[in-house]
Amino acid sequence: MTAGAAVLAESPPRVLRLPAAEGIRVDRERRTVHVDGTEIDLTYLEFELLAHFVEQPHRVHTRVQLVSGVWGYGEHVGDGRTVDVHVARLRRKLGARYRARIVTVRRVGYKYTP
Template sequence: MTDDPATILLVEDDAATRTFLGDELTADGYEVFVADCLRDGLRLLETKFPDLVVCDVGLPDGSGLDLLRHVRSADRLAGRVDPRTPLLVLSGRCAETDRIRSFERGADDVVAKPFSYGELRCRMRALLRRCEGRSRSGVLRVGDLEVDPVARRVTLRGQVIALSQKEFALLRTLASEPLRVFTKDELLRTVWGFRSIPGTTRTLDSHACRLRGKLGAAGDLYVLNVWGVGYRLIDPPSVVAEDLAVAA
């Protein structure tokens, strides 16, 4: 594991609960991503690669149980989601049948509302501890470049490349389909979570430039700007087909 703070995805439609938990977890040293609906929860799940998910069941556009099913049915080798991601259900629907249904869909723990924040935090820590030793998988290989979403680790010809959280998320997205051109709007939405795109932001370009520099220190050419469109990781002739395989 790295020394980075654990990342928590909080999917909660109640604004007061969402704000309270976001503030408290951040104060306790976690990196927190929040969503108020199933759609945004699934999007963040596939782009932020959280260490743990805390999810309500009753969401305005669906059920949190669908998110649990999405995680547990994911392809751990080729997919964007690690099916072993710890899942904690935080819900006001906690009759015995509701708890059983959550566990059957893949929940690791269920906490009823109203809840004690101290107890919730301890349960989250316990889940994170139990998952620290899980084996690494889903490593993306593009030529000599390896991206490990679970460990949040990047190596180039065996040498570790230190990246910021956003640089890693950008690289992980590009590496998922290294020949495809991702538009700027698409990357700003998936990596930064923008719902509307500011017309003058240089956020993406500055991160892409720094990422290109870190990966290109030894002369390698990654993170290519397709003018007027967006970015891709490599040019089509740069690697042979087998280098694009996702390895266990």
């Protein structure tokens, strides 16, 4: 296997589909998110945050891990409110039907439950 093939094998899937009843579709290649068939407008970080959660359902992510994994900073920046604000905006955009899928784990961070 060539080095290029190894990179392709490790790339995240182009379209992340949740169970059919879920109604959320994340397309990494087109950088789009559809909720119940309707495209929603997300900022760069909101998209990355949702894709990060969807790729690892049920896993608890600390705010530090999210800042590192999504924002790309090696160390925690600020007081964690940045993550909280982005999660709140993302929940609002997902709508009443899906906002509860991003669960707050008190004093730790967040997890996604499809």
